[in-house]
Amino acid sequence: MNKPLPNSLRTGPDERGHFGIFGGRYVAETLMPLILEVERAYQDARRDPAFDAEFHRLLTHYVGRPSPLWFAERLTAHLGGAQVWFKRDELNHTGAHKINNCIGQILLARRMGKTRIIAETGAGQHGVATATVCALFGLPCTIYMGATDVARQSPNVFRMKLLGAEVKPVTSGSATLKDAMNEALRDWVANVADTYYLIGTVAGPHPYPAMVRDFQSVIGTEARAQLDAAVGRLPDVCVAAIGGGSNAIGLFHPFLDDASVRLVGVEAAGHGLDSGQHAASLSRGRPGVLHGNRTYLLQDEHGQILEAHSISAGLDYPGVGPEHSWLHELGRVEYVAVTDAEALEAFRLCTRTEGIIPALEPAHALAQVTKMAPAMDKDAIILMNLCGRGDKDIFTVAEALGVKL
Amino acid sequence: MSRIAARFAALRREGRAGLIPFVEACDPDRATTEALLAGLPGAGADLIEIGMPFTDPMADGPTVQRAGQRGLKGGATLGVTLDIVRGFRRNDDATPIVLMGYYNPILSYGVEPFCDDASAAGVDGLIVVDLPPEEAEELAVPAGRTRLDLIRLVAPTTHAERLKAVLQGASGFVYYVSITGITGTRTATEEHLREAIPRVRAATDLPVAVGFGVRTPEHAAAVARHADAAVVASALIDTMAANLDEAGRLKPGTIDTVLDQVRALAAGVRGARVGRAA
Incomplete structure (x- = not known):
């Protein structure tokens, strides 16, 4: 690496x-x-x-782009470190x-x-x-x-x-x-x-x-211009959740050649990376071939594909896009993992501090942000892709919290 | 001469096409596969295809998918599959064995060691469904070194211009996928075969086998009138699947039933009487 x-x-x-x-x-x-x-x-x-x-x-006229770039001020104050900015792709038509x-x-x-x-x-x-x-x-x-x-x-x-x-x-x-x-x-x-x-x-x-990737790169291209207009500079870190990896590559791609920008992809650690119940193909998988491409996969020692697990159905996939596997081996993007429980906690935090109910997928990205921001300078900027809204997940969250709807 | 070349040469001398039954490894257990394999040549199998189960067989219909799941449950790994071939070879050094499967288990085993071990076990050819010629070099080189034929697939969608590239460096025989679809679903018409097989023959001197949707002795005969071999998979697997007890074990007598079915298919192939006599 x-x-x-x-x-x-x-x-x-x-x-x-x-x-x-x-x-x-x-x-x-x-x-x-x-x-x-x-x-x-x-x-x-x-x-x-x-x-x-x-x-x-x-x-522009059907999806509602550009999606806003939002400075999450209360969340930032709560975390007490780097400024957290959301790329609001949850506001697109259809909610992601x-x-x-x-x-x-x-x-x-x-x-x-x-x-x-x-x-x-x-x-x-x-x-x-x-x-x-x-x-x-x-x-x-x-x-x-x-x-x-x-x-x-x-x-x-x-x-x-x-x-x-x-x-x-x-x-x-x-x-x-x-x-x-x-x-x-x-x-x-x-x-x-x-x-x-x-x-x-x-x-x-x-x-x-x-x-x-090309179609999704509109996310990073817009965010880059919006942040430049708002504060006149690049972000220090970009964070996005990874299932197959389309929202993450959409955010990262326009920043790949900017060495000063740290890029962090967040996989689903499910019940924990060592629990055997997760969807972290980059953190715990190895290269193989599935669904038409060679990439990191969750597989057993015989090359049979394993079932993934995540509380988020959108991250519940035993593979990952091949470009992510490449960026992982190059070391250009850091890939980390966040558990179901951490994502749920971030889901609640976002809801209470920003009045935004995020999908469980970006809740994983947010959980990573909550780990990184407190240790960073107050003038540092974290750009996170809030790639979906959480309406679809309220039943799953209610069940996880033991609430009967 | 390889076993595959020798067998097709013998078929040409006899002026007939061959029958290639397909058996999924360890469906539902290893002993069944071993017993079936032992009986197949006597029942009229000219070559044998053994399926290597994979969790995600994207070109297969429900019948072969379920056979693969039973095979995995029955303990199939590439190592066990090669061991089964080794056992078969102790009593039969003439019937060619072709392994069919998907690339990931082979990659996981290691492409080089797999070719070495398969060749040493007595395997003659490999069909890797999700490895088109564009990606095949990694396997083709060690397969060539170990004298394993990497069987190329041709589909109805393979247009003339592409056909040449697909057959570049092909060996053993060519597998014509006779329908646009997954295994065990539709059956090609004889009209289609009459048009398609000469198109393939024009691009290669290799024997042409036809698979996907060949279910009955009549289908097999129709294939035998135009091609050099007929592959039958789902029809045999359906017979096995219909004869499993509640614990998923094969009911007594089922192997004989399947072998009788193979005899009937072989009769269909042999009765077609066409051939391209040498």
Whole structure:
């Protein structure tokens, strides 16, 4: 680790989708021509100013971007150290950062002439965002969701159905996000001609990790300009939660080449990193191949994939985006982990001090902030991605706190 | 000459296509797999495919997914699977064995040691579903060194331009995935095979095997009229799955039932009488 860094960390991946040894395209031959078609279409779209203009028009007038940058003054005073600033992506339409990527990919699917959309979802935020853009453009969509997640995220299931999506509970394997992704890939193999797979995170085969990152980078790009306008400088630290890692890479990417900015990714430690019940693929996993890319995975000694655990359904994934694996091995981003209990405590703190009910995913990031801020100077700045709102989680939190609703 | 090349040469001399039954390792236990393997050549199997179970088999339908879960529960690891092959080889040095699975367990075992151990155990070829030619070099090099054929997959979506690249450096035989879909779901029409197989043949001199959706002796015969071998998996696994007791053990007599099914499939393949006689 801490090898000499390349001139820029923002140019990856290479033409075959590799970030160092990570990433790539590990899919069945049936899908390979499609993956290549998606890549060609995306490269073409990137060069088209009309595509970019339409993307930004929708972000502005439909999603409500730019999302505000908020100085969390009471929280800062409570922690007694560094200034804490929130990038308020929970204020986006549909309540999380997921919609940024969905807007980009639905425009690509339309450009490719695809007439049916499929997606996987864990917490349901990506499923809701996908169902939303499908409603907006009048396309039928099928959302695969682990049966376990269907049970613990029922409000989002209802939202997806209201939006006209077909929600298919997945019972195979461990019936969570990874199995939903398997099932979506199986659907795609069987419906190659008309279907577009709208992947929700920076995982999957190339070009998805790079494409989703590009669409989510609007978060970091905006935050950088907003902070500059507010205080005239860069943040000292950026903090974001990591499941697959799309909100984190969206915040980090525009800062990768600024050596003075510490970047901290927060994985879910569940019941503890040594409990065997966590979702910390970078902290406790090792490299392998799953869902089309090479990356850090939770796996047993035989290479069988282990079930992840987190109180947050959105972080409950045994892998992580390949670019994060690369940044981890380079040492450019620090990856730490926060337990269910710490995230719950941060959830309550944010609610009481800032009047913002955060999703359990950014509550993990906030728990890390509460560990770091007190030891930092009062003029230091921590920029945290508040990537989702917590309405979807109130039942989970109530249960964890022993409250009957 | 490798066992795979020798067997396809023999089939050509006989003027017929071959049958490749698929068995998931340790479904539902090791003894069952060993007994099945021992019986398959006598029942008409020309080559044998052994599935290496993986927790996340993204190209497989429910039948093979469940077989994999039973296999993992039954103790399947790559080490155990190679041990099963070693046992089979003590009594059969002619029937080619091809292992089929996903890349992660092989990566975890170590690509180099896996190729060494598989070759030493008597494995002849590998089919790694999620390893397209673009990513295959890491495995292709040690496989070549240890004389394991890395079997390439061709799908209906593999267009002409790509086909050449996919078959570059291929060895053993070519596996034609006859449907766009997962295992055990749809069945290709004979019209499709009539159009597709010559397209593959035009790009390679290697034998062409057809899999995904071959379930009955009639399907197998249809495949045998156009290709060099038919792979049958889900239909055999369904028979096993329908004959498990409450504890998940195979009911007595089931192995014979499966072998009878293989005999019927072999008769279908042999009765198709086509061939590309040498």
